[in-house]
């Protein structure tokens with residue numbers, strides 16, 4: 715008799731966040747986020763255009779170009795980046811669709827490290843822990859510093875294999 719492998723809670727909830735991310739219609743980035751309170755799933759969200767508004771699959775991405783600081787080979791350089799600004803980020807949608815009372819003391823699992831705006835909003839949302847999978851280098855330093863000063867547990871899930879076919883190649 716074989717004993718079935720049982721997923722731990724981190725794996726269980728990150729698997730759900732990965733599945734949720736497949737609902738995204740932005741070809742540039744698929745992000746999923748879930749709200750967990752005491753091992754109970756209280757909300758799911760992904761990045762997307764507001765309801766009733768054409769999304770990236772219908773209207774194309776709304777690409778914004780900007781120069782951003784980046785360390786290339788140990789040297790700080792300004793690099794031109796393209797980002798899609800059509801969508802509401804998964805973390806922000808999660809806040810729009812959950813109640814404050816449900817968020818107090820809760821954990822957010824998200825497939826990508828939150829950007830500065832999302833991290834700032836999460837920091838003021840009642841949640842006490844953020845677990846992410848893929849790093850997002852652009853805002854990493856200031857996000858980590860801010861969440862640290864706020865006392866929010868912020869950690870990357872390591873030694874984790876996402877469910878097959880839920881991960882798309884991300885254009886940085």
Ligand SMILES: [Zn+2]
Pocket residue numbers: 739740741742770774775776798799800801
């Ligand atoms: Zn898009």
Ligand SMILES: [Zn+2]
Pocket residue numbers: 803804805828829830831832833
């Ligand atoms: Zn964001």
